[in-house]
Amino acid sequence: MRPRLAPYAVAIGGVIAITAVIWLISSKTSVPGLSAIYLLLILWLGARWGRGPALVGSVGAFLSYDFFFVPPVNTFTVRDSANVLELIVLLAVALVTSQLAASLRRSRATAEALARESRALYEVATAALRSAEVTAALSMLCRRATELTSVSRFALVAVDSGQPSALAGGDLSPAELKQAAWSHENGRAIGIAVRDGMVSVVRKHPSDSAPAYLPLASGVAVIGIDEDQVTPDELRMLAAVVGLADLLMDRRRAALESERARGLESSDRLKTAILSSLSHELKSPIASLRTGLTALAAPQAGLKDDQRELLVDLDRQASRLDRMVGDLLALSRLEAGLQLDREAHGFSDLVANATRHLRIELASNRLVVELPDDLPPVNVDEVQAGRVVANLLENAHEWAPPGGVIEVGASPRDGMLEAWVENDGPPIATGDLDRIFDTFWTRRVRGSGLGLAICKRVVEAHGGTIRAENRRRGPRFTFTLPLAHVAAPRAQAL
Amino acid sequence: MSGRVLVVDDEVEMQRALRTGLSYHDFEVRAVGSGEEAISEAATWRPDVILLDLGLPGMDGFVTLKKLRPATRAAVIVISVMPDEKDKVRALDAGADDYLVKPFGTEELVARIRAVLRRQADVTAGEPVIRSGDLEIDIGRRTVTIQGKLVRLTPTEYELLRYLALHAGKPVTHTTLLRQVWGDYAIGDKYNTRYVVAQIRKKLGDDPANPRYIINEPGVGYRLEG
Numbered sequence: 067m068r069p070r071l072a073p074y075a076v077a078i079g080g081v082i083a084i085t086a087v088i089w090l091i092s093s094k095t096s097v098p099g100l101s102a103i104y105l106l107l108i109l110w111l112g113a114r115w116g117r118g119p120a121l122v123g124s125v126g127a128f129l130s131y132d133f134f135f136v137p138p139v140n141t142f143t144v145r146d147s148a149n150v151l152e153l154i155v156l157l158a159v160a161l162v163t164s165q166l167a168a169s170l171r172r173s174r175a176t177a178e179a180l181a182r183e184s185r186a187l188y189e190v191a192t193a194a195l196r197s198a199e200v201t202a203a204l205s206m207l208c209r210r211a212t213e214l215t216s217v218s219r220f221a222l223v224a225v226d227s228g229q230p231s232a233l234a235g236g237d238l239s240p241a242e243l244k245q246a247a248w249s250h251e252n253g254r255a256i257g258i259a260v261r262d263g264m265v266s267v268v269r270k271h272p273s274d275s276a277p278a279y280l281p282l283a284s285g286v287a288v289i290g291i292d293e294d295q296v297t298p299d300e301l302r303m304l305a306a307v308v309g310l311a312d313l314l315m316d317r318r319r320a321a322l323e324s325e326r327a328r329g330l331e332s333s334d335r336l337k338t339a340i341l342s343s344l345s346h347e348l349k350s351p352i353a354s355l356r357t358g359l360t361a362l363a364a365p366q367a368g369l370k371d372d373q374r375e376l377l378v379d380l381d382r383q384a385s386r387l388d389r390m391v392g393d394l395l396a397l398s399r400l401e402a403g404l405q406l407d408r409e410a411h412g413f414s415d416l417v418a419n420a421t422r423h424l425r426i427e428l429a430s431n432r433l434v435v436e437l438p439d440d441l442p443p444v445n446v447d448e449v450q451a452g453r454v455v456a457n458l459l460e461n462a463h464e465w466a467p468p469g470g471v472i473e474v475g476a477s478p479r480d481g482m483l484e485a486w487v488e489n490d491g492p493p494i495a496t497g498d499l500d501r502i503f504d505t506f507w508t509r510r511v512r513g514s515g516l517g518l519a520i521c522k523r524v525v526e527a528h529g530g531t532i533r534a535e536n537r538r539r540g541p542r543f544t545f546t547l548p549l550a551h552v553a554a555p556r557a558q559a560l
Numbered sequence: 561m562s563g564r565v566l567v568v569d570d571e572v573e574m575q576r577a578l579r580t581g582l583s584y585h586d587f588e589v590r591a592v593g594s595g596e597e598a599i600s601e602a603a604t605w606r607p608d609v610i611l612l613d614l615g616l617p618g619m620d621g622f623v624t625l626k627k628l629r630p631a632t633r634a635a636v637i638v639i640s641v642m643p644d645e646k647d648k649v650r651a652l653d654a655g656a657d658d659y660l661v662k663p664f665g666t667e668e669l670v671a672r673i674r675a676v677l678r679r680q681a682d683v684t685a686g687e688p689v690i691r692s693g694d695l696e697i698d699i700g701r702r703t704v705t706i707q708g709k710l711v712r713l714t715p716t717e718y719e720l721l722r723y724l725a726l727h728a729g730k731p732v733t734h735t736t737l738l739r740q741v742w743g744d745y746a747i748g749d750k751y752n753t754r755y756v757v758a759q760i761r762k763k764l765g766d767d768p769a770n771p772r773y774i775i776n777e778p779g780v781g782y783r784l785e786g
Contacts, residue, residue: 346615349641353663354573360665361581381665388663407779410751412758414768419778421770449645449779 112167120164208235219290595619645779729786
């Protein structure tokens, strides 16, 4: 209680002292307007302690001046009207001064409080953000929050894939964890609200001692808060701490996710390594088989015609097996995120490579390639995009009737090259048009179901699309590839 | 005997299949299972062609390839299950004459062996005129003709065609072409070779969708039909 009374005591003491000084001066010589000395005191009182002491000083000064210096002296009575005016002016000036000084003090106090607060926040924020260990930073935040008078408890709950766990600021009861998970899942705060950087306490019952729950982007803040002790300053600080906690929890989640992604990536690499070694292991015996079978099928081996035919059939089976292993490897590489070696290529080159590769199969078809001379080049991985054309040609060959027509065409459209391969075979059942690109889905008894799946993956890896449709003549596969941006004369040459 | 073939492959079944298959085509065949043996055999037995598997135990196939080059003048055909184009380029740049992806049929292999042997014979004979179908490249007179008709090429176009012709039948990588035609400083811009090849094809009246002379080797480079 003493600190509150002291300013008033000082005010009264000051008035007495100044009264003595004025009395001393005026006993020696006559100086007018000495009452102004009181104003100095009032100004100081107001600036130092605010309005109360300054008011007391003002009234004290008024009374003292009236009693000791205004004639008739030693009474509170005033006779002269000029003296009345002087007293009124003194009182008015004293009151205004005390008011001004008090407001000056208030704004200085506010500025100091804000500076303190922002310094504290800055310290917390830098410490939290500098800390390599996010969990340690979060614990520190919780400690700082409980240093606030009105905050009895501040805990953070992480909610990873629906499972709540206490992360910092102490343990929680199972019921509290459940409540936190609910709050996070529904994005609903319990007993507290944050709006425009301010926290406000929302209590249904004053006796309610349960903590408040505030959902954050990747967790929940559980806050024990005493409604009776909260001040605006503390609520502001609390809001800032909650904001920081939100940021740090997000950082923690991002770190967890990138760690998980690294894990997935390395498991992808492992998968690719296994598949590559597996395909090596599978291909080596097929290689021996094919070399041996074709060796014996040579006329020089001296086998009978029916025996040679059998060997040729077996070699065809071995080739099929080899293609399937190759397709499996290609697909697994695409799924593991194959690196594309993209460059400008003429689409006609891709078609030429594919038709050369399939010249034996395509000999039984009528192949019509109609590409405009000024077709712009595409920006693709030559081998992979060539595989798309080859697979579609092979598919067309499978479905076109003997001697059937296979048509290849392309034209630029919407910044992409739209190309198609069409055959005059039977239409694809409408229900199958979408499934046809699924892995292992096939219309053929002997198909691997991988060729079109590979096409889709390659085209999509290039940022294009692929679709199947039934045209009047037969099924058509249309796909898009990105155009290359190269100088015009060169582009035409490709 | 139409030539000596050294098989370098660690799979015994493959060795036997190749020995049988190639002997039917009158080749003399020996087979070893490691790079070290290959190098000593190449120096002492003097094969004409070496079939080199890249997936060898112990000394790696690429290392073997590099060490084989000073030891022998034999043509090296890389046979490998590795389907990656980067490996093909690496093998060709390391001095291989051709590559064949496993599995392959004996006919195909025999055709490749004959092609490299023919090329070797041409190079040894110092034949000044190289033919690819009706295309003739006269190295001595620096002229190119199709069915006797002169084709006008720029110096760059001629250099590129000449290099392909000198290695007719062999895939030549983009990097090698760049270095041979433009010099060491041009390495890296595959675009140059594509542009020049497109120009040559146009002058030769070759259909890029179905070329007769210069064949694309996807992901590797070009080859002049031998």
